[in-house]
Amino acid sequence: MDVAISRDGTRIAYDRRGSGPALILVDGALGHRAFNPHGAALAGLLQDAFTVYTYDRRGRGDSGDTAPYAVEREIEDLEALIRDAGGRAHLFGMSSGAVLALDAAAHGLAVEALALYEPPFIVDGSRPPLPPDYAVRVGALAAEGRRAEAVEYFMTAALGLPAELLGGMREDPSFARMEKVAHTLAYDAAVIGGTMSGVPLPPHRWASVTAPVLVADGGKSEHTFADGADALAAVLRDVRRATLDGQTHDVDPEVLAPVLRDFFAH
Structure with missing residues (x-):
């Protein structure tokens, strides 16, 4: 285990494996290194082409949790990881981690490219929105x-x-x-934020993202994920849209890895 020090002094625990361009995996809700076997498997499948970083988001696993919380602190955590990774990195974000990765790119972090799998947007009436409270x-x-x-x-x-x-x-x-x-x-x-409220995505939240972005969903997932992925693709500049046949939100690393390898190689 290695540790990156975020701007507010919080210790962010991470593992690093492989060699090649840096690729940081950003977990969704509840996920961390000790509770995400898919993340470890994905890192193992990609370590021959990338230096893959898996980390514990603040408040999880071996990472610290300095109060008060703010999304900006999590973006600074990624900034610290990118610094430890040599100054630039690819990002792969899963579910809500996809939104965090996208926000990090929008805040000007040195992100080469982003791959996002099923950000959990609810942009229409395909399922009930999150309660306001x-x-x-x-x-x-x-x-x-x-x-x-x-x-x-x-x-x-x-x-x-x-x-x-x-x-x-x-x-x-x-x-x-x-x-x-x-x-x-x-x-x-x-x-x-408000992206699970059943209304269109804010058109300008990620307007500053210039890095190439892959937005992917699973062919067997609820249609809400496809609708959200389409809505996100519509507001990004440099975007590739993909659907992984036979996959759900619990995507198979063996299916996902070659898609990421191909995207980040270009």
């Missing part, structure tokens, strides 16, 4: 020590899972690991 409520549940309830609220309100599935999920060992980082669900809500 979602961010406040999920943060309050975690702050009150009701971490399991915070995770369940995320799963039903944000992921759209039926409530009847939650009982069985609580029995899975992975649920306890999600509870440990439940406070960071409010962080992801801040990153997402």
Whole structure:
């Protein structure tokens, strides 16, 4: 494990493997190095062509968590990682991590290119939007020590899972690991902002992004993801749009890796 020091002094833990151009993988909600086997597998598949960085976003795993939280601090965390990576990097963002990666590029970080898989935008009526008080409520549940309830609220309100599935999920060992980082669900809500509200994306939020961007979704995912990916592609300058046949939000690294390899090679 290595550590990058963010601008506010927060320690950001990361692993590095392989050789070649730097590629930083940005996790979505609840994900971190000890709780993302797909991320580790993807890094292993790409390490022959890239120096791949997997890291714990602040508040997760071995990284610190300096209060108060702000999205700008997470962007500064990526800035520190890019600095440790040699000053420039490719970014791959998964789900809400895709939005964070895009915001980092919009803030002027030295990003060569970005690949984004299923940013969780809700831009129409294809599924219910996030409740207006979602961010406040999920943060309050975690702050009150009701971490399991915070995770369940995320799963039903944000992921759209039926409530009847939650009982069985609580029995899975992975649920306890999600509870440990439940406070960071409010962080992801801040990153997402109003992009899950069922309205069009803000046309200027990423207007300053000049790096090439790949926006991908899975062919077997809910249609909401395709609608969001199309909406994002429509507001970016240099964009490639792709759909991975047979894939869902839980994308197979064996399918994803060659797509990323091809995109970042050009």
